[in-house]
Amino acid sequence: MGLFEKFESIIKKILVPIAEKIDKQPHLTAVKKGMVVLTPILLLGSMAYPLKTLKNIFASSQMVQDWFANNVYLIDLLIKFSLGFVGVYAVIAISYFLSERYKIYTVGAVTLSLFSFW
Numbered sequence: 001m002g003l004f005e006k007f008e009s010i011i012k013k014i015l016v017p018i019a020e021k022i023d024k025q026p027h028l029t030a031v032k033k034g035m036v037v038l039t040p041i042l043l044l045g046s047m048a049y050p051l052k053t054l055k056n057i058f059a060s061s062q063m064v065q066d067w068f069a070n071n072v073y074l075i076d077l078l079i080k081f082s083l084g085f086v087g088v089y090a091v092i093a094i095s096y097f098l099s100e101r102y103k104i105y106t107v108g109a110v111t112l113s114l115f116s117f118w
Helices: 001-023 025-035 041-057 061-082 085-104 108-115
Strands: none
Touching: 001 025, 025 041, 025 085, 041 061, 041 085, 085 108
């Protein structure tokens, strides 16, 4: 039995039961599911940030500079609605999954959590 197999058996013996108990906790499961749902929004926002650097990369092109002068607000809007509202999206997603778990009125739970967030 190699070193990696020993390490793997220790992990399976000690950490896996702890992880299974934590995974069964409803609040942590709702947080986990909520963060997974946010992944596409985070990817979209993180891909929008490098678009702002195109202005510096094509500094010699007047056409690119003119486009950025007139339309940079579109990229800023994309960043604000993706990364700027991550907290709001997280509150919505986590309260949605938690209300599903407890089988309560979803719209009311999401609305109440949004009001308490602000």
